[in-house]
Structures are given as C-alpha cells and as structure tokens.
Amino acid sequence: MKEVRVSLIGYGVVGHGVVDVLNRKRDMLKDLGLNLMLTSITDHTGTITIDDGIDVDKILRERTLANVATSSMKGKEAIAAIDSELVVEVTPTNIIHGQPGLDHMEAALSGRKHVVTSNKGPLVVAYSRLKKLAKDNGVMLKFEATVGGTMPLISLVERTLTGNTIFGIRGVFNGTCNYILTRMAEENIPYSHALSEAQDMGIAEADPSLDVEGVDTAGKVVILANALFDLNIKYNDVDVTGITGVTPEALSLAKNRGYAVKLIGDVPALTVRPTLVPIGSPINVAGTLNSAAIYTDLSGTITVTGLGAGSIETASAILSDIISIYRTKRLNA
Amino acid sequence: MRLSMDLELQDVPGQLLLALQPLRDNKANIITVVHHRDRKTPRGLIPVRLVVEMDRSKLDSVKAHLQNSGITLVRAGEERFMEAVSIILVGHILDSDLGDTINRIDSTGFAEVMDLEVTMPGLDEPSSAYLKIKATGKAEIQKAISILRQVGKQKELLVIEPIEVDAV
Numbered sequence: 001m002k003e004v005r006v007s008l009i010g011y012g013v014v015g016h017g018v019v020d021v022l023n024r025k026r027d028m029l030k031d032l033g034l035n036l037m038l039t040s041i042t043d044h045t046g047t048i049t050i051d052d053g054i055d056v057d058k059i060l061r062e063r064t065l066a067n068v069a070t071s072s073m074k075g076k077e078a079i080a081a082i083d084s085e086l087v088v089e090v091t092p093t094n095i096i097h098g099q100p101g102l103d104h105m106e107a108a109l110s111g112r113k114h115v116v117t118s119n120k121g122p123l124v125v126a127y128s129r130l131k132k133l134a135k136d137n138g139v140m141l142k143f144e145a146t147v148g149g150t151m152p153l154i155s156l157v158e159r160t161l162t163g164n165t166i167f168g169i170r171g172v173f174n175g176t177c178n179y180i181l182t183r184m185a186e187e188n189i190p191y192s193h194a195l196s197e198a199q200d201m202g203i204a205e206a207d208p209s210l211d212v213e214g215v216d217t218a219g220k221v222v223i224l225a226n227a228l229f230d231l232n233i234k235y236n237d238v239d240v241t242g243i244t245g246v247t248p249e250a251l252s253l254a255k256n257r258g259y260a261v262k263l264i265g266d267v268p269a270l271t272v273r274p275t276l277v278p279i280g281s282p283i284n285v286a287g288t289l290n291s292a293a294i295y296t297d298l299s300g301t302i303t304v305t306g307l308g309a310g311s312i313e314t315a316s317a318i319l320s321d322i323i324s325i326y327r328t329k330r331l332n333a
Numbered sequence: 334m335r336l337s338m339d340l341e342l343q344d345v346p347g348q349l350l351l352a353l354q355p356l357r358d359n360k361a362n363i364i365t366v367v368h369h370r371d372r373k374t375p376r377g378l379i380p381v382r383l384v385v386e387m388d389r390s391k392l393d394s395v396k397a398h399l400q401n402s403g404i405t406l407v408r409a410g411e412e413r414f415m416e417a418v419s420i421i422l423v424g425h426i427l428d429s430d431l432g433d434t435i436n437r438i439d440s441t442g443f444a445e446v447m448d449l450e451v452t453m454p455g456l457d458e459p460s461s462a463y464l465k466i467k468a469t470g471k472a473e474i475q476k477a478i479s480i481l482r483q484v485g486k487q488k489e490l491l492v493i494e495p496i497e498v499d500a501v
Contacts, residue, residue, distance in 0.1 A: 170496060241491065245424070245491040246423065246491070247459055249423075249452035249454055250423045250461035250491075250493065252452070252461075253450060253452060253461055253462070254419075254421055254463070256463075257419055257463060259495065261421070261493055264496055273493075274491065274493050275493060275494060275495065276420075276421065276493055276495040276496065278496075
C-alpha cells in the first residue's frame, strides 16, 4: 500500500468537493493500492493539520477553517512547513497575475511536491515556468480540472490518443455562456434577461464579465495551446470576442438556417468567438454542458462532452489526476 | 469549364442512361447527378440536375443529341459558384450602409451575397442579419469571410462565422 500525504490549499466550493470525494473513494483508492491521507487543509483563515488524517465528517460542515484551524499558517508558508508529497491547489483563479495560486504552486513544486489543480490562473500566466519547475524537481503538475471540468480532455489527448497527431481542438468551454445562449435561443429572450436568470440560478457570478466576455474561455485556450500544442503563448495572443453582443434575433436567424450560436474556443487558431455550429453537430450541447471536438490524423474527429463545472465534478477530475500520478509508469524509470 | 444542366426525363427505365450518353460521347467529366424522383413536374417528368466538366464548345452538340433522344434540356449554364457559407452580422447594420457591406463582397468578382434576411427589433437597437455568400471555391469563401471580418471591425459589427468542419 502506497501511503500519500495530501495537502489541500483552498477550501471553497471545489475544496469541499475534494474532501468529500477523497472520503467517498477511500475504499476504491485502497483497492488501487493508494492510501491517500488528507493531512492538512489551508484557506484564507488558517490551516488545520492532523498527522494521521483529518476527520472528514467534522470538517465538511465548516464553510471556512476559522473555527477548526490548528495553526495560523497560510499559503506558501503552510506548503513549505507541512510534510506532504502532494498538494491540491484549488484557490480562486486570477488570469491576470495568477496569484495566490502561482506562489502556492511554485512553493510546492520547489519543495518536490506533486501539484494537482483546478486553478487556471497560474497556468495561463506561467505555464512553461511551472512545467520546468516540476521537471527540474522530478515531480508532476496535473491540471485536467482547469479545462472542461469533469470532461476528459487533457488526459484523453495525452494518454488515450497518444500516437495521434492532433490538428486542433474546438469546443464549448464555458458553461455560463452556454447556458445564456441556450436560454436566449429557447425562449427568444434578450441577453440581459438570460444573464439575470443565470445569476439567480447560481450559474453566473454577480460580476459575470470573465465568463461572458470570453476571458475564461481564452484562459482555457491558452492552457490547451501550451499543454497540448507546445505553443508557449500568453493570454494576449488570443483573439477574444464574448457573447454580450449576441441578440435573440441572431439566434433565431441562425436556427432557421440549421445553426446554433455557441462561444467556441479554437486551438491552434487561438480565437474565442460566437460561432455558428450546425444544430446536428455533436459539439452543439445545451445548458451548462461543455464539449470539445479533437481533430486527429489517425482517429478522425473525437468529440467529448460533460459537465464543465460543479464541486463534485471538478473534484472528480482532480481525483483522476491524483490517481494518474501514481499509476503512471515512467518510460525511463 | 464546369457547367450545370437541368434535364427532365420521362419516368421509364433507361432514360438516365440515355441522357448521359451524349456527355460520355463528348468526353464530359460528370461531377454530380441529382435525380429528383420525388419532385415530378406537372407533366409527370422527373427533374435531374447534372454538374459536368466539359469544353463549352461541345454544349451545342450535347443539346442536339439530347433533343434527338426526346430529353428536355431546361437549362444549361456555367456553374460559377460552387461553395456557399452562412454568416450572421449583429450591430447597426443598416446605419453602417448595408449596401456597401454587400458590395464589398459582390465587387470581388469571385463571391456574391445570394441571400439576405435582416431583423430589426427597434430603433437604436442592434439589428441582426443572415447572409448567404456563394463563391467560386473554398479559398474564395475564406477570402470573402476575411473581407467581412475587416468590414465588421470598421463598422463595429459582430461577425458570427460558421465553425469549420475540418481541422485547419
């Protein structure tokens, strides 16, 4: 049995999902020969550390660690001080400067700890630097949850489709925009109405600009371009148009001619823009779903679809990354 | 040269073969044959559309042969526009001179706006327009789209293009 001491950084919606999923899958993980022990959790209020594993039932009820913290350590200080071999980084994302996640990831990788994350910001800002840091320290940086949530995309391309040449990936990578466009088309309602509905449903944030202006999708385009196409690009290399200008009349004209309008991210074209997608196309998914078409030389076009966000769904992508770290047989080992 | 022909055939066996014979005799390369069995004409004839590559000078000979075989040639002409694309524009389409926008495509000589539908919800609100553009080939379609992209930037219109089916 391989014992792995895991530190969780960030205890918001996704952090709670990670704690829940690690607990639910304890027996399955043991069957795989993995004893994942969650020995510390850190958030903006402090850190809880329990050497033989945190009592999940006690912690899941707490919104923050304010009442249960055993230490006031935060962020990179906690990462450096706590004995663990894997850090799950799920703090809020910032696509402009990548903080605080970027500092956390650098501290973890420099300390020879594997990093698994759902946090796009640090990868958008400093992908090559982080990847090199991981390599130099002999550890892994995994980030399936950053693109398409639970929808397998990075691992699908890196592992399952290995041997194929990937010509491009196009898809719907933002559930909020997809929900708004779907509702506008279904009900013939204006953008502002569909947005406020999405906000009431908890699908859109109070400040929805990162989603609806295409920033979030562009961040995913950057990650895919860097991770799967070795392009070494930054956010500013992506040509971005959001969905705020789309009218219900445009959706209706499109529908009459057999098209839906979707916010499509395209790699390696490095564009994010509202695009006509044939109604019968497999990437034409409704509601908050995400989808991606992967264009390959040997396998033709592969399409995947799945839930792009959500606490447990994101944690599921994180879990599969964690397992893959310990199941990967290194060719040169 | 690529030509398209609309024929009308009697609904009896062997008519299609009879229609294709003069094309074969004149070394025409048949690109497509669309046989509309479900759309009989009021006279009970079956419309057939052919697209062929052939020397235009042979067209008269083909016509004469078809006539002798009792086959009606409704129309024959040059098939210039082989590719089509759907585009949606959103913004102040009329105020920014829709005529000029269309003319930028039509004046290329290789592409034309063949279909147009505009919806105007109200004064001062953005309008939406559907355009079908036809062009002489795939590359020309791409050129027409990039012209529209430029026009969109100049006139502050949102240009919604179709997703490409194939990878770039």
